[in-house]
Amino acid sequence: MDEVSPAVGRVQLSNVSKRYPGTADAPPAVDGFSLDIHPGEFVSLLGPSGCGKTTTLRMIAGFETLSDGRITLDGADLGSLPPNRRPMSMVFQSYALFPHLSVRDNIAYGLKLKKLSKAEINREVDSVVETMGLQSLDRRAPHQLSGGQQQRVALARALVMRPKVLLFDEPLSNLDAKLRGQMRLQIRKLQQQLGITSIFVTHDQEEAMTMSDRIVVMSGGKVHQVDSPENVYRRPETRFVADFIGTANFIDVHVHDVVDGRADVRVLGMAHSVASHPAVSDTSPSVLLARPEGISLRRAPEGAAIGADVGKVVSASFVGNRIDYEVETEAGILLVSDSADHRGANADDLVQVVVDAERAWLLPDEAA
Numbered sequence: 001m002d003e004v005s006p007a008v009g010r011v012q013l014s015n016v017s018k019r020y021p022g023t024a025d026a027p028p029a030v031d032g033f034s035l036d037i038h039p040g041e042f043v044s045l046l047g048p049s050g051c052g053k054t055t056t057l058r059m060i061a062g063f064e065t066l067s068d069g070r071i072t073l074d075g076a077d078l079g080s081l082p083p084n085r086r087p088m089s090m091v092f093q094s095y096a097l098f099p100h101l102s103v104r105d106n107i108a109y110g111l112k113l114k115k116l117s118k119a120e121i122n123r124e125v126d127s128v129v130e131t132m133g134l135q136s137l138d139r140r141a142p143h144q145l146s147g148g149q150q151q152r153v154a155l156a157r158a159l160v161m162r163p164k165v166l167l168f169d170e171p172l173s174n175l176d177a178k179l180r181g182q183m184r185l186q187i188r189k190l191q192q193q194l195g196i197t198s199i200f201v202t203h204d205q206e207e208a209m210t211m212s213d214r215i216v217v218m219s220g221g222k223v224h225q226v227d228s229p230e231n232v233y234r235r236p237e238t239r240f241v242a243d244f245i246g247t248a249n250f251i252d253v254h255v256h257d258v259v260d261g262r263a264d265v266r267v268l269g270m271a272h273s274v275a276s277h278p279a280v281s282d283t284s285p286s287v288l289l290a291r292p293e294g295i296s297l298r299r300a301p302e303g304a305a306i307g308a309d310v311g312k313v314v315s316a317s318f319v320g321n322r323i324d325y326e327v328e329t330e331a332g333i334l335l336v337s338d339s340a341d342h343r344g345a346n347a348d349d350l351v352q353v354v355v356d357a358e359r360a361w362l363l364p365d366e367a368a
């Protein structure tokens, strides 16, 4: 396949909503979704079951109508254009291969419908078979392939249509963890090589984090944050995002002063200056987010008792590349991860608990 990046495939969603028929008393499945997806960008829609990510993808594909709003591709309104007239290909969780057709015929299927000549079809199929490393498998039937191989065929079938946009609906959920990891890398590499705008639905945060340029975190039909993987982890917009992505310790703090995105707070008896969300003020309820790797444990001073900065180790679990601790403190149970390869503390030890202020983030406590 050509390895040039076409500067096409800009998808814009403006205030898109979806209310399914017969659900008038429930909140909309998708509620005022706006997003500008750049050509060649890899965007994941991430959120818990029922948050509206599949509905959004299906509206982009044309399988669902919009109740409100507009979706454009390269500036042109997609309106009621049927799915097969949209220059997009979808890769499904179930692979959706035709069982009675060979790998090669599965890949060629869409091109035959487009009535390309036999020679053209062969050329395009050869090219994509090579790109996907399917040369030795192309005469087989789908049932003679592993799950990962079937998913590669499904991707080849999508790519051969030379879409402007690739849509993925949880394509890796049926694969085992190791294969999922390999497929993630393969899809991302290929996507970058070909420069095809990609929209990827998943409920797996690690998948979204490792593959995406930007992640859209959704809940209850609404967008909570659109940001880089790093920002959704380190600088979440809402408590929901902080909790959904990774492991979160939420610590109640006293906020003394907020200036230029930094706040003076008292955490576990110690004064710190921490980065703070723009909506945080010294009068609004706020909560400190500290990730487990942003807290460290030190040996408690001789004769120390549980207090402001001294806690008691409840459990210490060896997880291979790190040790996970649960520590009981005055701020509740905190989860702490230590990358050290030796166990620094054991259950029942008293430890000094230190929050790394540079890795902490103060955000509005909408749950307060």
Ligand SMILES: Nc1ncnc2c1ncn2[C@@H]1O[C@H](COP(=O)(O)OP(=O)(O)OP(=O)(O)O)[C@@H](O)[C@H]1O
Pocket (backbone or CB within 6 Å): 020, 021, 023, 029, 047, 048, 049, 050, 051, 052, 053, 054, 055, 056, 203
């Ligand atoms: N055909 C339908 N008719 C009525 N309600 C629907 C229909 N399809 C989905 N919904 C509802 O719309 C909301 C969003 O569903 P959607 O499938 O988009 O969520 P999701 O985030 O993709 O979830 P999952 O990860 O479980 O697939 C849910 O409340 C769901 O029950």
